Amino acid sequence: MTNRKDAFSPSFFEILRTAEENHFWFNVRKKWIADSIHKYILPPATILEVGCGTGNVSSYLSRKGYAVTGCEYYDKALDMAWPGFTKIQGDIKSLPFPDNKFDVVGLFDVIEHLDDDIAPLKEAVRVLRRGGLLVVAVPAQEELWSWVDEASYHKRRYTKKRLKMVLSEALLEVCRLDYMFMTLYFPMKFMRSQKTDLADTYKINKIANILAQGVFEAERMISRIIPLPLGTSPACGVRFHSFLN
Numbered sequence: 055m056t057n058r059k060d061a062f063s064p065s066f067f068e069i070l071r072t073a074e075e076n077h078f079w080f081n082v083r084k085k086w087i088a089d090s091i092h093k094y095i096l097p098p099a100t101i102l103e104v105g106c107g108t109g110n111v112s113s114y115l116s117r118k119g120y121a122v123t124g125c126e127y128y129d130k131a132l133d134m135a136w137p138g139f140t141k142i143q144g145d146i147k148s149l150p151f152p153d154n155k156f157d158v159v160g161l162f163d164v165i166e167h168l169d170d171d172i173a174p175l176k177e178a179v180r181v182l183r184r185g186g187l188l189v190v191a192v193p194a195q196e197e198l199w200s201w202v203d204e205a206s207y208h209k210r211r212y213t214k215k216r217l218k219m220v221l222s223e224a225l226l227e228v229c230r231l232d233y234m235f236m237t238l239y240f241p242m243k244f245m246r247s248q249k250t251d252l253a254d255t256y257k258i259n260k261i262a263n264i265l266a267q268g269v270f271e272a273e274r275m276i277s278r279i280i281p282l283p284l285g286t287s288p289a290c291g292v293r294f295h296s297f298l299n
Contacts, residue, residue, distance in 0.1 A: 062167050062207050067108055067131045073256035074110040074136075078267035079235070083162075083287075084114040086234050086274050087191060090289055091115070091158055094187050094229065099157035104146055104178055105164035109135040123156075125149060146174045151181045158182075162191040163287075165220075166208045175224035188226060191289040192217060194233060198286060200246035202255055214288055226292040232277055233285025237269055242286055 074080045091101070097119030103112045106124030113136035116122040122139040125146075126132050132141045144150040146164070159178040165171040178188055192212045193203065199211055212220075214231055221228055258266070273282065 062128070064128050064130045066206070067128065067134065069253045069256065070110075071108045071134050074108065076263065077256055077258065078263050078270060079238075079256075080110055081267060082270040082274060083191075083234065084111045085271075086277075086289065087111055087160065087162060087189065088115055088118055089274065089278065090189050090230070090232070091120075091160070091187065092118075095157055100155070101158040101160065102149075102151065102156040102178075102181060103160045103162065104149065104174065105161060105167075106135070106139075106141075107131050109139060109141070111160070111162055112139040113137060115139075120158075123151075125151075147177065149177055149181050153180055154183045155181050156183065156186065158187045158189065160189045160191075162189075163193065165190070166192050166210055166212070167206075169209060171209075171220055172223050175221065175226065179224060179226065187229075188292045189289065190217070190221070190292065191234070191287055194286055194288045195239065198239070198242050198246060200242075201249045202246075212288060217288055217290065221290070221292050228290055228292050230281075231288055231290035233282040234273075234277075234287045234289055235270060236273055236282040236285045238286045239284050 098121050101115055101120045101122045103122065103124045106112045106126045108131050109124045112122045112124040116138040123142060124139050125142045125144045127145055129143055132143060135141055142150060159182045161174065161178060165174055168174060182188055193208060194212055196211050196213060203211065218228055218231065
């Protein structure tokens with residue numbers, strides 16, 4: 055398939071695959087996403103991750119007992135993907151699956167790469183069973199926009215209000231909308247103007263990585279009881295709901 059240089063750079067997958075090995079952000083994020091699914095639908099439900107990249111989340115969800123399919127546009131990502139889930143190459147604009155196939159569809163840090171962020175959600179709804187769960191994660195807080203967003207081919211960051219509006223246009227009803235990584239907000243705001251190499255943004259010394267993982271694991275546990283008031287990523291669970299009925 056041809057590269058979509060305006061949406062994502064395939065060379066970035068090598069950076070991500072290396073970072074996913076140990077970096078706190080990826081380790082905690084996949085658990086946070088699993089929590090948001092497990093709250094509503096238990097294994098062995100079927101899950102489709104759209105834009106799965108190298109499959110860090112898909113592989114983790116598979117280990118948790120879900121039947122996971124990962125769909126990714128770039129074959130380079132699938133070639134280096136994590137094990138344990140079904141890998142399908144496909145286009146987010148026209149997913150290679152029949153209607154009403156999956157119990158859960160996830161788009162994790164995907165729609166911010168696209169000019170049209172509503173169409174892919176509508177396509178996700180098409181393959182989602184009625185009453186199924188769509189889980190979305192996106193970068194939050196417009197004031198955190200930085201050169202990292204530009205280097206990552208992001209089109210936008212989201213407020214809760216904007217994300218709810220987009221989901222509503224896709225005929226989705228929000229069950230819960232929570233922030234992730236609250237403590238990361240202030241360092242990101244302070245460092246957003248300090249440009250460096252993109253690969254270096256995922257480099258962290260071992261002690262700092264362990265400490266950060268502990269902090270954000272605690273946040274994840276707290277968020278199960280009390281929603282975080284702030285964060286760098288809002289994640290939400292939404293039910294398929296037709297406003298025409």
